[in-house]
Amino acid sequence: MTTTAERPQLSPGATSLDTTVVTSWKAPIAFGIFTLIALGLAVFAPRAGDTTYRWSQESDVIQVPDLVVPAQQALWAVVALLAVATLSSILRVRSKRRIPLWLVVVFAILFMFGFLTWAGAGSSLPMIGLLFGSLSLAVPLIFGSLAGVIGERAGVVNIAIEGQLLAGAFTAAVVASVTGQPWLGLIAAMVAGMLVGMVLAVFSIKYFVDQIIVGVVLNVLVTGLTSFFFSQVLAPNAATLNTPPRFDRFPIPLLGDIPIIGPVFFRQTVIVYLMYIAVALVFFGLFYTRWGLRLRAVGEHPQAADTVGINVNRTRFWNVALAGAIAGLGGTFYTIGSGIAFNKEMTAGAGFIALAAVIFGQWDPIKATLAALLFGFASNLQNTLSVIGSPVPSEFMLMLPYVVTIFAVAGFVGRSRAPAADGKPYIKS
Structure with a gap:
């Protein structure tokens, strides 16, 4: 009402x-x-x-x-x-x-x-551990929400965030394990995410296939491929192909010593610091640069953008590819960001929660980041409460992140308007 x-x-x-x-x-x-x-x-x-x-x-x-x-x-x-x-x-x-x-x-x-x-x-509630863990769990959600914001601001619904995160996690684990260089794994993850984004862009922009269907199919495809390669290739050769090195945590001098804030935000890995930079760059670029103006133009009124000389489909294509690279970078958190071997479906629906953060954040990078932090906090809360022996049933705590997602999208958003041409292919007349 x-x-x-x-x-x-x-x-x-x-x-x-x-x-x-x-x-x-x-x-x-x-x-x-x-x-x-x-x-x-x-x-x-x-x-x-x-x-x-x-x-x-x-x-x-x-x-x-x-x-x-x-x-x-x-x-x-x-x-x-x-x-x-x-x-x-x-x-x-x-x-x-x-x-x-x-x-x-x-x-x-x-x-x-x-x-x-x-x-x-x-x-006793260890608040530093609670907040630190919340930020860590929110990292892939924030990267995924940034990818969603860029894609939907350009007019393409990026349902394939889940697949891009999973592809990034898989590729980062394999490349970093083979080379022993987590930086190469990070770059490979961005390439993998970009390739998934390009496939989404080609089918939805060039061939006008329904964007939701393409995104769902890509999620299923990436899940199937990574599960197959895990079972047939990675598991038998885990010592050489699935033992990724991790990025070490390093505190930023002075900032890391600030009470409460320092241990939570400035004693992190390079992936978290890259996340800070990505949020700032996407926000500034989206609202204060020519790139952002063109991006928002093709997502709001592609016909008007076309009349002033902007190539709508090319702009959409490369921005969806960029969004895929950002999501692929977020996928590195699961492997080289945490020093954990790749496993089947290890993203566990994070891409869909990231998409909910985009809606909750009203297609704004800063608000979407705050929403992702909220979901990360809800996910980590179950760990903290189980440690202190809380009376809350463990089953309820396991579903808490998804309950928060439902209430956030359905209850607290209020008025939320997507870009006018979001999900609509542009056919030049």
Whole structure:
């Protein structure tokens, strides 16, 4: 259920003034559901004791004091604040005002604080490990979401992110194992991802095959090929073909010593640092360069772009290929990024979660990155809670990343408009 109101708004990268504001009841409904969940925990599953948040490791130069929180009292306080946020969102929608992003972020942080405090009652939560692991698990999702943003901004739905991640992981493992050079594995992974992207581009752009079908077929094809080669080639010759070296972690001087932030963000491998650069470059290039202007033009109004001399299909082709290379780079996290041998279907649906991050992030590189971090946090949460002996069933924790994905896309997005020509082949008249 949506309502509309007249209000001038100029979104990033927009070229004209949009006077239509669409307000949605999705967010208030989702707010209400999560508020009721928190209330249910407080009423029907109260937990006594204190929850200790540990913010430092013994090796840190600067030690941050632990935060000790009484679990039950904190949960009731969170329930009250969530109720206020829910009421605020209802009033905003009734008055035909859009729910700001900061309110969604604050609500999510409050709920997670209340849930962690409840789950960790009587235990200590290693927050550095939780955040570090969350960032690590989000790395392939962020690369995949960047690939999705570039492809869909150019007008091509990239369902094949899963296949590109898997192809990158497989190629990186084999090349790095044979050569002993993880850098060569990284380059090979980008080439493999680009080739998958080129196949998607050729069939969807040149031959006008349905982009969704091509992407699904490519995912199945790459999964089948990598599984076959793993069983027939890699497994019998694991010592030479599937023992990839890994990139070592190296801290950035000074930055790595900053409390909390340093251990999480600046004591990483080169793949994570490349991710930081990729996010910055894609955001800047998309909104502040001629490349980005042309890319968005062929995704929004290809006929208008064609009339000013932009080769629409060529622009789409090379940008889909670039997106494939970025996704292939993300696939290296599974092998040379972690020092793990390649295994069948080891991406485990990460490409589809990355695609959800694109939608949740409203086709914006920064927002998609934040969404991918949220999914990474949800994935790592199950590991942390199992270590501290949380009462939450392990089956629920295993499905948590996918539950978050569903709620994020269906509940918190509100108004989300894809590029106008997304998924539509351009036939020059």
